[in-house]
Amino acid sequence: MKQPPGDGERQRAGGRGSGFVLGLQCIHCQATFPLEPMHEGCPACATDRFRASLSPTYDYRLLAEHVARQGITSDAGIGVWRYRSLLPTATDGAGEISLGEGHTPLVPVPELAGELGLTRLWVKNEAQNPTASFKDRNAAITVAKALEFGATTIIASTSANHGLAVAAYCARADVDCVILTYPGIPDNVRSLMHACGARVIVTEREARLDRLREAVADNGWYPATNMTRLPTNNAYGHEGYKTISYEMFEQLGGEVPDIVAVPTGFGEGIFGIWKGFRELVELKLANRVPRMLACEPLGGPLTLAVDHGDRHLVDVGPRSTIARGIAVTVNTYMGVVAVTRSNGGVASASDPEIVHAQHDLAACGLLAEPASAVGLAGLRTVARRDRLDGAQTAVVIATSSALKSTPTETAAA
Amino acid sequence: MKQPPGDGERQRAGGRGSGFVLGLQCIHCQATFPLEPMHEGCPACATDRFRASLSPTYDYRLLAEHVARQGITSDAGIGVWRYRSLLPTATDGAGEISLGEGHTPLVPVPELAGELGLTRLWVKNEAQNPTASFKDRNAAITVAKALEFGATTIIASTSANHGLAVAAYCARADVDCVILTYPGIPDNVRSLMHACGARVIVTEREARLDRLREAVADNGWYPATNMTRLPTNNAYGHEGYKTISYEMFEQLGGEVPDIVAVPTGFGEGIFGIWKGFRELVELKLANRVPRMLACEPLGGPLTLAVDHGDRHLVDVGPRSTIARGIAVTVNTYMGVVAVTRSNGGVASASDPEIVHAQHDLAACGLLAEPASAVGLAGLRTVARRDRLDGAQTAVVIATSSALKSTPTETAAA
Numbered sequence: 001m002k003q004p005p006g007d008g009e010r011q012r013a014g015g016r017g018s019g020f021v022l023g024l025q026c027i028h029c030q031a032t033f034p035l036e037p038m039h040e041g042c043p044a045c046a047t048d049r050f051r052a053s054l055s056p057t058y059d060y061r062l063l064a065e066h067v068a069r070q071g072i073t074s075d076a077g078i079g080v081w082r083y084r085s086l087l088p089t090a091t092d093g094a095g096e097i098s099l100g101e102g103h104t105p106l107v108p109v110p111e112l113a114g115e116l117g118l119t120r121l122w123v124k125n126e127a128q129n130p131t132a133s134f135k136d137r138n139a140a141i142t143v144a145k146a147l148e149f150g151a152t153t154i155i156a157s158t159s160a161n162h163g164l165a166v167a168a169y170c171a172r173a174d175v176d177c178v179i180l181t182y183p184g185i186p187d188n189v190r191s192l193m194h195a196c197g198a199r200v201i202v203t204e205r206e207a208r209l210d211r212l213r214e215a216v217a218d219n220g221w222y223p224a225t226n227m228t229r230l231p232t233n234n235a236y237g238h239e240g241y242k243t244i245s246y247e248m249f250e251q252l253g254g255e256v257p258d259i260v261a262v263p264t265g266f267g268e269g270i271f272g273i274w275k276g277f278r279e280l281v282e283l284k285l286a287n288r289v290p291r292m293l294a295c296e297p298l299g300g301p302l303t304l305a306v307d308h309g310d311r312h313l314v315d316v317g318p319r320s321t322i323a324r325g326i327a328v329t330v331n332t333y334m335g336v337v338a339v340t341r342s343n344g345g346v347a348s349a350s351d352p353e354i355v356h357a358q359h360d361l362a363a364c365g366l367l368a369e370p371a372s373a374v375g376l377a378g379l380r381t382v383a384r385r386d387r388l389d390g391a392q393t394a395v396v397i398a399t400s401s402a403l404k405s406t407p408t409e410t411a412a413a
Numbered sequence: 414m415k416q417p418p419g420d421g422e423r424q425r426a427g428g429r430g431s432g433f434v435l436g437l438q439c440i441h442c443q444a445t446f447p448l449e450p451m452h453e454g455c456p457a458c459a460t461d462r463f464r465a466s467l468s469p470t471y472d473y474r475l476l477a478e479h480v481a482r483q484g485i486t487s488d489a490g491i492g493v494w495r496y497r498s499l500l501p502t503a504t505d506g507a508g509e510i511s512l513g514e515g516h517t518p519l520v521p522v523p524e525l526a527g528e529l530g531l532t533r534l535w536v537k538n539e540a541q542n543p544t545a546s547f548k549d550r551n552a553a554i555t556v557a558k559a560l561e562f563g564a565t566t567i568i569a570s571t572s573a574n575h576g577l578a579v580a581a582y583c584a585r586a587d588v589d590c591v592i593l594t595y596p597g598i599p600d601n602v603r604s605l606m607h608a609c610g611a612r613v614i615v616t617e618r619e620a621r622l623d624r625l626r627e628a629v630a631d632n633g634w635y636p637a638t639n640m641t642r643l644p645t646n647n648a649y650g651h652e653g654y655k656t657i658s659y660e661m662f663e664q665l666g667g668e669v670p671d672i673v674a675v676p677t678g679f680g681e682g683i684f685g686i687w688k689g690f691r692e693l694v695e696l697k698l699a700n701r702v703p704r705m706l707a708c709e710p711l712g713g714p715l716t717l718a719v720d721h722g723d724r725h726l727v728d729v730g731p732r733s734t735i736a737r738g739i740a741v742t743v744n745t746y747m748g749v750v751a752v753t754r755s756n757g758g759v760a761s762a763s764d765p766e767i768v769h770a771q772h773d774l775a776a777c778g779l780l781a782e783p784a785s786a787v788g789l790a791g792l793r794t795v796a797r798r799d800r801l802d803g804a805q806t807a808v809v810i811a812t813s814s815a816l817k818s819t820p821t822e823t824a825a826a
Contacts, residue, residue, distance in 0.1 A: 404816060
């Protein structure tokens with residue numbers, strides 16, 4: 001499958017890239033597949049009760065030689081494409097879609113570190129992305145890859161952040177976009193999706209997955225978001241989140257924090273960040289990965305799944321939480337992998353704890369929506385139960401801006 | 414006045430800094446003053462009909478030697494403080510207040526360049542700041558300087574963006590904050606000011622200046638925003654905008670664009686950006702300054718002021734425009750200076766033209782509130798009238814995010 005690095009000509013139909021990427025691999029059974037649009041996770045190990053995601057693999061031996069010569073960044077790229085040699089597209093720059101995502105600050109918050117018993121604590125403020133959430137990193141890769149595959153319409157099912165990111169990157173790439181969303185989406189987010197030229201369809205949560213699957217099957221549209229009932233996510237989008245790890249590693253001068261706390265729903269974020277650190281170890285740049293702390297609203301499925309053992313997906317059914325964007329009913333195997341392989345953990349936070357964390361971030365000048373504050377809330381849960389296990393340093397990922405939440409949600413803080 | 418560079422100990426009371434900064438200077442009559450909290454512009458040339466702002470001056474000879482050795486950035490600083498040797502505070506890092514502002518992307522928009530008759534066009538997307546507007550750069554400097562002066566409460570009068578920035582940086586610095594604002598402020602912005610711990614007082618526009626002046630006189634509070642009827646602005650805050658120029662210069666690999674188009678109200682932004690480029694010339698890094706294009710809503714005062722000659726301030730009275738944040742009644746001499754000394758110009762845009770520009774930016778995936786889109790609208794006005802005068806390259810400053818506008822404003826696009 002592998003093409004020689006920097007081989008030039010983009011293969012739009014096959015979309016195999018021409019960089020260091022080799023193919024797709026199941027994150028559970030390790031089965032490998034070519035770089036194709038595979039929308040339903042690994043077909044080899046799927047059962048009625050289990051599904052695993054696919055994730056790009058790379059020629060890390062060649063990559064190590066490359067980064068030893070040139071470093072992990074490319075001066076020519078902007079946004080996530082600064083790290084183009086570690087991404088699953090061609091390395092020639094053609095077809096890269098960017099709005100200048102990433103390069104977000106790592107803000108030290110000593111005022112919160114002490115209370116948590118940490119020596120140092122930082123907030124990686126992903127609200128400072130083009131559409132004000134970390135989903136922009138995902139959308140940059142997803143839309144670029146969709147274009148490689150020849151997509152002419154991209155569809156996403158989303159509570160808000162993911163959809164706005166996909167709408168903006170589709171606008172940037174001048175490709176048609178359809179967003180399936182829910183009735184309570186904040187007005188400013190919905191109107192901005194429209195302004196980006198997306199067609200916005202409001203449906204009840206239960207109907208959205210069926211609508212998405214129908215659109216992909218009937219119209220050949222390309223799905224930017226998960227399309228399986230046991231969620232597996234897009235096979236490429238999470239690669240965008242690896243750049244969060246690369247940036248943190250650079251911003252900390254080559255240091256790896258003991259813990260990285262990530263608000264977690266379908267687990268693309270925490271998996272991508274874990275994978276980014278794992279690659280830095282693979283490339284002999286870092287000497288370890290941080291313990292990944294998946295933070296979910298109270299009653300979430302990942303807590304139970306990890307307690308039950310490695311292979312479990314758990315359906316906890318719908319529940320009410322202020323952290324709407326990550327209120328999933330079923331966990332993913334992506335989340336399980338990030339937590340278990342990093343010797344990390346799962347922490348949960350109640351609505352009052354989330355509001356408390358949102359308030360504490362605002363008191364530092366950081367504007368986080370409820371889902372975005374779940375990282376700090378979860379880290380606090382762990383610290384309060386004396387389960388930091390000697391951790392001295394931590395990074396909390398603040399995934400999205402409070403400017404997107406409804407006034408009621410914000411006023412609560 | 415000058416202290417040796419890197420002299421350590423912060424002088425909180427005098428606030429004279431310890432870097433390359435020499436003092437304050439009138440931007441009209443050149444009278445010089447010590448680095449003190451001077452809130453009403455230049456006392457030397459003020460009349461009933463004219464007031465000029467004060468602006469920090471530096472020892473550019475020593476600075477040139479410094480940047481020849483070390484470059485204009487400091488690895489130790491974050492946000493605007495990466496350029497700390499060019500800022501009016503101590504250079505030892507103590508007292509620097511940052512939320513990771515700046516480092517915003519310069520997004521190429523070839524799809525718009527052609528229509529305007531330009532070879533290349535970029536959008537500097539200032540929405541990607543901590544509170545989603547370029548005011549964060551201003552607030553970082555203003556709050557740091559206020560603390561140097563021993564301020565315990567900071568007050569701002571604002572339509573939205575400036576106030577949210579000041580509230581967030583006061584939270585970061587743990588100093589009390591009072592925001593005077595207007596009845597129609599978007600709900601999400603007001604609630605976030607509250608969340609940052611600011612006291613928010615809603616007053617009619619006409620009463621705000623009096624309230625601000627009383628609070629400063631009676632309580633000794635430090636004003637972060639303009640407090641004179643003929644506006645002069647804060648003497649230090651505009652230094653934050655210089656970093657926009659430094660970043661653009663670095664992002665363009667040392668190239669200077671022919672035109673920089675800036676949405677303009679009280680002119681702090683365009684003055685700061687012009688001053689940044691002028692300093693790069695002074696330091697022998699750049700060979701010219703760009704032509705500064707001040708872009709204001711139709712019927713604005715700067716158009717008339719510049720037509721009338723160098724020294725004019727014009728009061729056009731209140732008018733209705735969708736670009737609320739820059740709907741000033743009186744122009745500033747800061748705006749006049751930036752335009753005339755750069756051989757630039759003033760362009761105005763009607764509400765439909767602003768909405769058109771907002772729509773065009775969204776069609777590129779860039780989410781700008783109406784005031785933020787005035788730069789593109791103004792540049793288009795100039796291009797349509799064939800007044801580009803041979804310009805090939807331009808940068809449009811998009812000052813703030815559409816996520817802050819009310820749904821109605823956004824839906825119009």
